[in-house]
Amino acid sequence: MLNRKLLNIELGRVSAEEYRNLPDSGIVVVLDNIRSAHNVGSAFRSADSFKADKVYLCGICAVPPSAEIHKSALGAEDSVAWEHCDNTVGLVSKLKAEGYVVVSVEQTEHSVMLQDFRLWEGVKYALVFGNEVSGVSQDVVDASDFSIEIPQFGSKHSLNVSVSVGIVLWHFCPLVPR
Numbered sequence: 001m002l003n004r005k006l007l008n009i010e011l012g013r014v015s016a017e018e019y020r021n022l023p024d025s026g027i028v029v030v031l032d033n034i035r036s037a038h039n040v041g042s043a044f045r046s047a048d049s050f051k052a053d054k055v056y057l058c059g060i061c062a063v064p065p066s067a068e069i070h071k072s073a074l075g076a077e078d079s080v081a082w083e084h085c086d087n088t089v090g091l092v093s094k095l096k097a098e099g100y101v102v103v104s105v106e107q108t109e110h111s112v113m114l115q116d117f118r119l120w121e122g123v124k125y126a127l128v129f130g131n132e133v134s135g136v137s138q139d140v141v142d143a144s145d146f147s148i149e150i151p152q153f154g155s156k157h158s159l160n161v162s163v164s165v166g167i168v169l170w171h172f173c174p175l176v177p178r
Contacts, residue, residue, distance in 0.1 A: 016079035025051045026124040027172050028100065030058060032088045032140055033131045034161060037062035041072030042162035043129070048076035050169035055080055056126075058088040072162075092128070092143040100126040104144040105168050106136040107158075111149035114171055127168055129161050 014022070029052050034040050040062050047055050057063050063084050064070070064077040085091040092102050101123050119125075128144060130136030135158070141147060150159060150167055159167070 016075065019048065019079040020081070022051065024053045025174055027052045027169070027174075028054045028056065028095070028124075028126045029165065029169070030056045030088065030091060030095075030102075030126055030128040031061050031161075032128055032136050033059035033134075034061050034129070035132060037066050037068030038072045039132065039160070039162045041066075041069040041074075041077065043165045044069065044073040044076040044080055044082070046162070046166040046169050047080045048073075049166075050173040052080060052169060055082045056091055057082060057084045058091060059086065088128070088137065088140045089143050092126070092140060095126045096145075098124075100124045102126045102128060102144045104128045104130075104136045104141045104147045105150070105164055106130060106141055106147045107149050108141060108147040111147040114148050114150050114168065117148055117171070119172065119174070125172060127165075127172065129165055129168075132161055 027050075029043060029047050031040060031043055034043070034057075040057065044055055061084070062069055064082065069077055095102055101120075103125055105127060128136050128140055130140070148168070150164060152159070
């Protein structure tokens, strides 16, 4: 049996403008001092793929327009709304006041394993991802409602942040059947 690979024009993807007009998912991504513009771009691409409403670029994160972001985002920086914030803790407070449950994706003493977490119906989530070396800063973890952790079984203690964004967004995507 042949299994022909689909052409891009057969995928039925929406335009950047159509994407911006889709109903909100209730999911936003917060990048806490991500130093690599390529990781920022990859986060945009995953945010587009799983219909995040917005990406917040905090602290030292590169911001569009950027050739490095565009290289890995492939234009997703034009479809997904974004905002730069100097202070991640201040943003977390603002998001909580707007009704978001703030979730740090980090290995903590009381983190919930991702496979054990179930979405709460009607809840908006702000997912915080941290720096490539130091992770989500402790003050942001402290300000969050809770932490989730991606289970790992190898010898390394963490995944690349851009990989983590994709994994967690897939789990939180309201369109993924459970």
